[in-house]
Amino acid sequence: MQRGQDAGRRDKRVRVLHALRRSPGLSKVALARELGISPGTVRLVTDELFAAGLVVTAGRDLTTGGRPSGQLALNSSSPLALGVDLGEVEMRLGLLNLVGELVSQRRTPFDRRHEQVSVDQIAGEINALRASAEGTVAGVGLGVPGHLDLSAGRVLYAANLGWRDVELRDRLSEAVGLPVLMDRNTNSAMLAEQWWGPAFPTGPALFVTLGSGIGVAIRVNGLFLRGAGGAAGEFGHLVIDKRGPECACGQRGCLEAMASGRAVQRRYNQLSDESPDAGNISELIRAARADDPAARRALAEAADHLADGLATLVNLLNPSTVVLGGELMAAEAELLPVIRDGIRRKALSYSAAQVEILPSSLRDEGPLIGSASMVFDAVFNQRISLDQACRDHGRTGADLLAKPGRIASGRV
Numbered sequence: 412m413q414r415g416q417d418a419g420r421r422d423k424r425v426r427v428l429h430a431l432r433r434s435p436g437l438s439k440v441a442l443a444r445e446l447g448i449s450p451g452t453v454r455l456v457t458d459e460l461f462a463a464g465l466v467v468t469a470g471r472d473l474t475t476g477g478r479p480s481g482q483l484a485l486n487s488s489s490p491l492a493l494g495v496d497l498g499e500v501e502m503r504l505g506l507l508n509l510v511g512e513l514v515s516q517r518r519t520p521f522d523r524r525h526e527q528v529s530v531d532q533i534a535g536e537i538n539a540l541r542a543s544a545e546g547t548v549a550g551v552g553l554g555v556p557g558h559l560d561l562s563a564g565r566v567l568y569a570a571n572l573g574w575r576d577v578e579l580r581d582r583l584s585e586a587v588g589l590p591v592l593m594d595r596n597t598n599s600a601m602l603a604e605q606w607w608g609p610a611f612p613t614g615p616a617l618f619v620t621l622g623s624g625i626g627v628a629i630r631v632n633g634l635f636l637r638g639a640g641g642a643a644g645e646f647g648h649l650v651i652d653k654r655g656p657e658c659a660c661g662q663r664g665c666l667e668a669m670a671s672g673r674a675v676q677r678r679y680n681q682l683s684d685e686s687p688d689a690g691n692i693s694e695l696i697r698a699a700r701a702d703d704p705a706a707r708r709a710l711a712e713a714a715d716h717l718a719d720g721l722a723t724l725v726n727l728l729n730p731s732t733v734v735l736g737g738e739l740m741a742a743e744a745e746l747l748p749v750i751r752d753g754i755r756r757k758a759l760s761y762s763a764a765q766v767e768i769l770p771s772s773l774r775d776e777g778p779l780i781g782s783a784s785m786v787f788d789a790v791f792n793q794r795i796s797l798d799q800a801c802r803d804h805g806r807t808g809a810d811l812l813a814k815p816g817r818i819a820s821g822r823v
């Protein structure tokens with residue numbers, strides 16, 4: 412029962428915070444009306460959020476002698492979240508504030524020669540970015556392209572990083588002295604859409620990464636579907652054509668072997684008479700836009716294969732929203748109409764009519780913003796307390812509240 416009450420309170424806290432993120436300046440009365448919860452509960456929840464330093468009053472009401480106006484907003488001066496997105500060749504790091512702005516960024520080639528070198532390098536980059544931060548860093552969110560054991564904080568296998576069974580989370584947390592959270596980078600990209608994208612789907616939603624690999628994040632009732640061993644989401648290994656090209660997994664004709672960024676480049680090289688060997692996906696897209704028939708055909712075939720795979724997902728999961736991201740979505744104009752049309756023709760009509768297929772609104776910043784958003788998600792859900800978040804600067808939530816220019820008194 413107690414656990415049910417806690418979960419109910421936490422759910423309301425998260426809903427209030429998201430409502431203020433979408434509509435800064437709401438009053439408590441407006442919040443109660445918008446969220447359909449009682450004014451008493453809104454008061455209780457907003458008091459907790461004030462105490463945690465996550466919410467402030469948005470302005471002063473001059474008609475009452477400058478008393479707080481009663482308009483609420485997220486505290487943009489509250490602790491920052493540090494995101495790290497580990498990629499095949501580089502890592503990107505960024506500091507995100509509570510209103511969704513990346514206030515500072517770094518990117519650096521990723522040294523993968525030895526796992527300890529990598530962990531030391533990540534820690535060094537985190538410390539360098541943190542040293543430049545104006546304000547407290549609440550924690551680190553790490554997006555990893557691999558199969559993870561989240562309870563142990565280990566990377567079980569990350570083909571693109573060449574890592575197998577690497578203890579990452581706790582080593583990194585020890586090295587930087589901050590809470591570290593981690594997740595698959597496809598899940599973090601989806602979290603970014605849910606937090607900061609214009610569409611905030613309430614029904615089952617999917618995020619599909621179309622890059623050098625193809626993966627899907629599946630979110631139902633606010634939770635990621637992770638599978639028994641954390642390996643769910645390997646959408647790229649759905650077999651599309653049993654006689655198709657060989658896949659890294661050992662099968663033939665997997666979606667990843669036919670429609671990933673690498674597969675599209677390989678197909679282009681096969682189709683092209685002049686064998687120009689497009690060096691990367693951006694060059695291939697440029698060629699398609701300059702009417703190179705081989706580039707156009709390689710993208711059209713990939714879109715058709717993706718529609719086959721996505722139609723299966725739509726039939727299986729009946730999602731309300733599918734968001735497509737990753738480097739291949741730079742060819743959105745070429746891919747999206749074919750994918751939408753293919754799903755309409757190939758999926759069962761009932762599910763096809765209900766699903767909205769959208770491009771990622773955050774483009775290539777999604778995985779980085781999402782990695783940082785893991786920290787806010789944990790703070791909102793009180794898996795990281797603000798006192799814990801502020802310990803590096805020796806401040807507490809109460810101190811933050813008392814800082815001039817934020818809020819004069821503890822409660823409103």
Ligand SMILES: [Zn+2]
Pocket residue numbers: 647648649658659660661662665667
């Ligand atoms: Zn495969």
